[in-house]
Amino acid sequence: MKSTNLRTHIRRFVLPPASSIQRRPTDVIYFILGAVVLFSTSLILFATRGHFEVLDLDLFRLINALPDSIAQIAWALMQAGSLAAVPIVVLLALLAGRVFLARNLLAGGLAAWVLNKVVKVLVNRGRPGDLLEEVIVRGGTAEGLGFPSGHVTVAAALATIASPYLSRRVAWLSWLLVGLVALGRIYVGAHFPIDAIGGVALGVMLGALTNLLLGVPHEDLAQQHIREGFKEYGIELKDVVPVSDDARGSRPYFAKAMDGTEYFVKLLGTEHRNADFLFKIWRSLFLKNVVNSAPFLTPKQQAEHEAYLTLLARSHEVRTPEVEFAARVGDAYALLVQKRVRGETLTEASTLDDALMTELWQQVKQLHEANIAHGDLRLANILVDEQGKPWLIDFGFADGGVGPTELSQDSAQLLASLAKVVGPERAVASALAVLGAEAVRQCVPGMKPVALSSATRADLKEEPDLLDNIREEVIKQTGNDIEEERSVLRIEPKSVLWVVGLGIGVYLLLPQIGELGQVVELWKSLDFPWLVAGLVTSALTYVMATVTQFGAQQAKLPFWPTFLAQFAASFANRFGPRGIGAAVLLEQYLEKMGLKRRSAITSLTLKTVAGIIVHVVAMLLTISWLGLENVELLDKIEMWHLWLLLTIVVAALAYVFSSSERTEKIKYSAKGAWRDLVATLKQPRKALQLCGGAVGMNLFYMATFLFSMWALDVDVSPLTVAAVYLAGEIIGSASPTPGGIGVLEGAFVAGFKAFGISSEAAVAGVLLYRLLTFWLPILPGFFAFHYMQDKEYI
Numbered sequence: 001m002k003s004t005n006l007r008t009h010i011r012r013f014v015l016p017p018a019s020s021i022q023r024r025p026t027d028v029i030y031f032i033l034g035a036v037v038l039f040s041t042s043l044i045l046f047a048t049r050g051h052f053e054v055l056d057l058d059l060f061r062l063i064n065a066l067p068d069s070i071a072q073i074a075w076a077l078m079q080a081g082s083l084a085a086v087p088i089v090v091l092l093a094l095l096a097g098r099v100f101l102a103r104n105l106l107a108g109g110l111a112a113w114v115l116n117k118v119v120k121v122l123v124n125r126g127r128p129g130d131l132l133e134e135v136i137v138r139g140g141t142a143e144g145l146g147f148p149s150g151h152v153t154v155a156a157a158l159a160t161i162a163s164p165y166l167s168r169r170v171a172w173l174s175w176l177l178v179g180l181v182a183l184g185r186i187y188v189g190a191h192f193p194i195d196a197i198g199g200v201a202l203g204v205m206l207g208a209l210t211n212l213l214l215g216v217p218h219e220d221l222a223q224q225h226i227r228e229g230f231k232e233y234g235i236e237l238k239d240v241v242p243v244s245d246d247a248r249g250s251r252p253y254f255a256k257a258m259d260g261t262e263y264f265v266k267l268l269g270t271e272h273r274n275a276d277f278l279f280k281i282w283r284s285l286f287l288k289n290v291v292n293s294a295p296f297l298t299p300k301q302q303a304e305h306e307a308y309l310t311l312l313a314r315s316h317e318v319r320t321p322e323v324e325f326a327a328r329v330g331d332a333y334a335l336l337v338q339k340r341v342r343g344e345t346l347t348e349a350s351t352l353d354d355a356l357m358t359e360l361w362q363q364v365k366q367l368h369e370a371n372i373a374h375g376d377l378r379l380a381n382i383l384v385d386e387q388g389k390p391w392l393i394d395f396g397f398a399d400g401g402v403g404p405t406e407l408s409q410d411s412a413q414l415l416a417s418l419a420k421v422v423g424p425e426r427a428v429a430s431a432l433a434v435l436g437a438e439a440v441r442q443c444v445p446g447m448k449p450v451a452l453s454s455a456t457r458a459d460l461k462e463e464p465d466l467l468d469n470i471r472e473e474v475i476k477q478t479g480n481d482i483e484e485e486r487s488v489l490r491i492e493p494k495s496v497l498w499v500v501g502l503g504i505g506v507y508l509l510l511p512q513i514g515e516l517g518q519v520v521e522l523w524k525s526l527d528f529p530w531l532v533a534g535l536v537t538s539a540l541t542y543v544m545a546t547v548t549q550f551g552a553q554q555a556k557l558p559f560w561p562t563f564l565a566q567f568a569a570s571f572a573n574r575f576g577p578r579g580i581g582a583a584v585l586l587e588q589y590l591e592k593m594g595l596k597r598r599s600a601i602t603s604l605t606l607k608t609v610a611g612i613i614v615h616v617v618a619m620l621l622t623i624s625w626l627g628l629e630n631v632e633l634l635d636k637i638e639m640w641h642l643w644l645l646l647t648i649v650v651a652a653l654a655y656v657f658s659s660s661e662r663t664e665k666i667k668y669s670a671k672g673a674w675r676d677l678v679a680t681l682k683q684p685r686k687a688l689q690l691c692g693g694a695v696g697m698n699l700f701y702m703a704t705f706l707f708s709m710w711a712l713d714v715d716v717s718p719l720t721v722a723a724v725y726l727a728g729e730i731i732g733s734a735s736p737t738p739g740g741i742g743v744l745e746g747a748f749v750a751g752f753k754a755f756g757i758s759s760e761a762a763v764a765g766v767l768l769y770r771l772l773t774f775w776l777p778i779l780p781g782f783f784a785f786h787y788m789q790d791k792e793y794i
Contacts, residue, residue, distance in 0.1 A: 022216055027208040030160060034205030038148070041198045042123050045147060059193045060128060063186040064136050071138050074184035080158075081151030081181040083113050089158055100217045104161045108210035112157035112203055113150065119202060120145040128189055135189045142190040148198030149191045155181045156203025157210070164216045178203075222251060222267050229329040230255070230337075240265075250396065254340060262340035264321060266306075266396075268299040269333045299334035302396070303327075306336055309372060309398040316370040319363055319391045341393075342386055346379035352422055357430035360390040364414060365434055367392065368407045372400050377414040378453045379421070404442070411435065411443040416452055419466060420459045424473040437478040444474050530711035531768075537703040538772045542566045544696035548610065549586075551689030553603040557593055561793050564784040565589045568794070571781025585785075588794045606690070614694040619726040625719060701725060701773065708769040714761045716752070724751035745770060 079085060086109035093102035125147035128135045159174040166174065182196035191199075223240045230237050236258045243252040243264075250266040257263070297305060303326040313320050321338040328334045346352065360382060367374060374381070375397030383391040399406070411431070419427035431440050447467050449457050460466055545566040550557060569582035583604055590600035706721045728751050732744035745766050752762035788794045 023212050024164065024216060027211045027216075030204050030208035031212065034201045034203075034208065037201035038119075038198055038205060041194055041201065042119075042147075044194070045123055045125050056192055056194045060186060063183060063193075064128070064189055066187055068138070071188070074187050075139055077177070077180045078151055078184040078188070080177050081149075081153070081155035081185075083109075083154065085154060085158065086110060086113070089162070093162075098165055100214075101162065101165050104210050104214050104216075105158060107214065108157050108161045108207050109154055111210065112154045112206045115206060116148060116150045116153040116199070116202060119148060119198075120150075123147045125195070128192055137189040139188050142188075146191055147195045148202050149182065149185050149195045150199070151185050152178065152182045152191075152196050152199030153203040153206070156200045157207040158203075160204050160207025161210055164211065222253070225329045225333050226253060226255060226265055226267060226335065229327050229335040230257075232327060232329075233325055250336075255337075262342075263324065264338045264340045266303070266336040267333060268302050268336065299332065300326075300328040303334040303336040306395045306398070309395045309400055310338070312400060313367055313370065313372055313392070313395070313398075316366055316372075318367045318370070318372075319389060320395070321391065321393060341383060341391055343383045343391070346382040346384065346390075346417075346421070349384055352418075354426065354430060356384065356388065356390060357418060357422070357426070358433055360414075361431055361434035363390055363392055364411065368410065370400075371402060371407075372398060373402045373406045373410040374398050375410065376453060377410055377417070378455055379417050380455065408439070408443040411439065412447040413452055413456065415440075415443060415470065416447060416456050416467065417459075419470050420456070420463065424466070424469045425477075428470065428473045428477050432477060440474055441478055444471050447471070525713065526768075527711045527713060530707045534704045534707035534711065534769075534772050535776075537700045537707065538777070541697050541700045541704070541773070542570075542777075544693045544700060546693075547689050548607055548693030548697065549603075551686045551691070551693060552607040552610070553590070553595065553599065554686075555593065555595055555599075561589070561593075561788070561791070564788055565793065567777065567781045567784035568788050569781075570777050571785045585794055589788070592793055607694075610690050610694045611697070614691065614698060615726060615729065618695075618698055618722070619730070622719065622723045622726060698726075704772055705765075705769045708772060709761075709765040712761065712764050712768065714757065714765055716755075716757060716765075720752075720755050724748055724755070727751055 086106065089109070090102045090106045093099075093105055123145070125145060127142055127144075127146040129137055129141055130146075155178045159171075159178050162174060163171045178200065182200065185191045186193055186196060222242075226240050227237050237255050238258050239254075239256040241254045243254055250268045253265040253267065255263040255265050307323045307326040310320055310323050314322070321341050324337040324339060326334065326336050364374075364377065374392060374395065376394065377392075381392065381394045383393050385391060415427055415431055418430070428440065431443075447470065449460055449467070452460075463469075542563065546559065546563045549562055549566070565586060569585045572585045573582045586604055587597070587600045590603060591597060595603065702718070702722050702725050705725050706716070706718055709716045709721060725748075728744060728747040731747040748766040748769075749759070749762045752765070753759060757765075785794075
């Protein structure tokens, strides 16, 4: 009998029933917050290596100087974060009969102890006794590295794992203990305050990850809460049935009373709120001109907010279900109860005729006339009753008293959702019939994927051209053009990149400012024959760009306009992020020459791909010929440089592929470029133009750079110039500033210094090269730009 019981306990320990497990949205938030804090504190330590933050040092001195009389108490409290605490809390959980909790505590506690050691090695931060004088060390000198605190990491991980099993009061006491462990480690002189903060962050992150991976046992009391809430209003329920609808931030149910009355019930709880928390925070912080409901409402406040806006909409004769009541149930839940309307949502509807769409737009118009924006007008939130009438449901994201921009964004969501089902032509026609031409035109500029629902964005993966087709259909049916696209982002990624790019450029160039006097002296002794040679090779780069363009598409292009287009493109590049201005102008030119938009984009992508391949091959050949054993810069690279580079690369890739629309466009362009590249390589003449032009551009740019250095009598070899140019261009290509201003100059100067060229000679040569290739072409580019406009080439 005992053997059977033991076997049963072991089976429960290893593989608990799946029905008893949940993955909480709260743990996702904890994991992200922990990761952000850990990364931020680590970055602070990397940036201030060898220095101390004043607040960190002052707090350490203050806590470390507390009386010796509390040393024994501090030592006892600190044991809650020791490795020995893990088996103790595991045993306590087993004695309490919480086998799942014991399993999670064991896994998470050991993981916290081990991974803390890994992070310590990566950050490589000493303890106070190693870095400061006059540190009061109590209980023996702690060994090893300091950041993050191991005791605090283990304590925070155990508290995070245990919190879902504890009452609110006991959970708060467990976190008070974590704080006391942190204070104790600072008090005994083992850690700085920032070490303790990092320990809390790492512990929370690992504890949350443990609960996410292994799950937390969960008893579903939703139906019990619903029945209790109805009882408070004197209503006995016969049935409570969960609904499978896509409801954000809540759990929907159908309820039936003893008298046969049917209700629609939304149960809102803290977990439901947290599931939507990150989404609402992101919309509030990063999106503008869209409807953003407050992310910090309690479940009761959220229920009351939705009930109020639903009642307000009904008072303006908008067809939406009648509100019965909104009430709080238990400590962490609230109910919103409405009369049930039998029907099906538009996601389930088999047909969608013009009369139904017209009636739907009429409901939206009445809603907007009341200055209410629904905030989530997707097909799942449109209900068609048994008489075929549309109802607007789920006002969870709605807001009142909004402006015309938010209302037009509301219409944009519905227009995009309908267009996916019935096509842009019918969707636009139905909106025009009710809203009018001006209102429909106003909703198109802000029709960006980032502002649409996740369901609509998923549909865009199947039809990446849907939004462009809607725009074209609106222009066609209204007979008027549409205003420029309206930004829906508070902080544009390009703005962030501008700041980062300029910051890097300033960082690289600032040390050279003190040598500007010597740079001016070098310029006074210019060797003009070499300067003229540099001017000629700089001009030849545009000829090579023209040749490359000839090879990038099958259509035949005239030489003179295509040559001028390269100058005009360089002019356009001076006023926008690197490469963007030129790409837009050349795309317009190719379309004027008869290419379809997709073909023009593919042609430019092919040109770019050819340039990248030639550049990389040239870089590899240069490295193999030159060797890197004499490059001084490599000896100065520190670990934090590599971490910073990795962070920038990951952030850039995350931005590029965070948008399904961008990803689809990249895939489409890449496939088209690969197809055209294969086709081009099968045609010797086209292949020679494409590859030969790309090689020629690189060679003439390198020649210009070499002649610029020789014009200043700088003793440098062609191979060195090639290495600096090729490496610098790779770094500069990541800069968002026009022409890589700041970043490119800094990269070139650092490159020459790595090869032993003096700072003043490097700065003088780089500035002269940039004068020949970046600044002087602005004037002919300006005239070429206006000439092509006059001739309607662009």
